[in-house]
Amino acid sequence: MSRAVIYDTFGGPEVLELREVPQPHAGPRAVRVRVTAAGLNPMDWGIAARPELAAQFGIALPSGFGYDFAGVVDEIGSDAEGFAVGDRVYGGAMGRAVADFVVVETPPSAAEMLWHTPEGISDEVAATLPVAGMTAAAALAAVELRSGDTILIGGAAGGVGVFAVQLAKLAGATVIGTASPSTFEFLRRFGVEPVAYGPGLADRVRALAPEGVTAATDLFGTETAEAARALGVSPERISTVAAGPNPPGGVRATGGFDAAPESMARITDSILAGRITVPIAATFPIEEIREAVTLQADRHVHGKIVITL
Structure with missing residues (x-):
């Protein structure tokens, strides 16, 4: 037997249960990963x-929980490609990540991801x-971000935001990030000019950037996208990731599955070179999944939350 976080009904953290389940095994073209860490995302509790x-996302009840994981390959199918027992790996498996074991096809299906973990990057990271x-990466690519841009990033202190602001700075852009005032100093560490979200956002951004904003990405809802439109940013240079497939005003909807294949290698190379920092706000053992x-879900965390197994 092994452990997995399961829920039988939709609801808040109280529906999540740590249960004993039969161990999954790798099919002919699959690998099994002994999970050591699972990163949480807003989409996990949203689903x-x-x-x-x-x-x-094709999730039906009862369901497992989480998408991001890292660990070690401990079982491999007879026809699996590209991986061997003992390889450190990380990736994604929809609704199955927070568990002792995850089975992933090789090559991964459209809803899965699997990479070798570079030496020098911990499983938690x-x-x-x-x-x-x-x-x-997808959010910035959708607006064709380039050096010299001034970009407004909505939700800059969140889990996606901490990557977006750093990638934007590496691209040579000036970054203005929406956040709560309690996160301003946190964002300034990344070279971001913070601005409070809420009513009057466009006016506050206009005061910070009198020469104008040239691009925007909204990582939470539509407030930032609407402010960017009010500031005269062209819709094709505004992206959203959490406003549904058809956001208002002709702006571009995107998500992680739209990212270029080489995006992750660029990110891990930048982490190893010290150009991107991954702030981990907290770690919790799997037994404390509800607390995590x-x-x-409070949405005021500075960085990422990781479950350890």
Whole structure:
């Protein structure tokens, strides 16, 4: 037997249960990963709480929980390609990550990801990368960010935001990031000019950037996208990742699955070179999954939350 976080009904953290389940095994073209760390994302508890969102991701009850994981390959199918027992790996498996074992096909299916973990990157850090890193890369690529841009990033202190602001700075952009005032000093460490979200956002941004904003990405809802439109940013240079497939005003909807294949290598190379920092706000053992998700859902965490197994 092994352990997995399971929920039978949709709801808040209280529906999550740590249960004993039969050990999964690798099929002919699959590998089994002994999970050591799982990174949490807002979409994880969103899927567990909202049936309509779960349906979009093909999740049916009962379901496992989480997407991002890191660990070690401990079982391999006879026809699996590219991996061997003992390899350190990280990736994503929809609704299955927070468990002792995850089975992933090789090559991964459209809803899965799997990479070798570079030497020098811990499992805890690797487990934060798939959703947040790839989503940040896709959000910036959608607006064709380039050196000299001034970009407004909504939700800059969140899990995706900490990658987006750093990638934008590496691209040579000036970054203005929306956040709560309690996170301003945190964002300034990354070279970001913080601005409070809420009513009057466009006016506050205009005061910070009198020469104008040239691009924007909204990592939470539509407030930042609407402010960017009010500031005269062209819709094709505004992206959203959490406003549904058809955001208002002709702006570009995107997500992690749209990221270029080489995006993750660029991110891990930048981490190893010290150009990107991955702030881990807290780690929790799997037994404290409800406490971890409660903290994640509060949306005032500076960085990522990781479950350890």
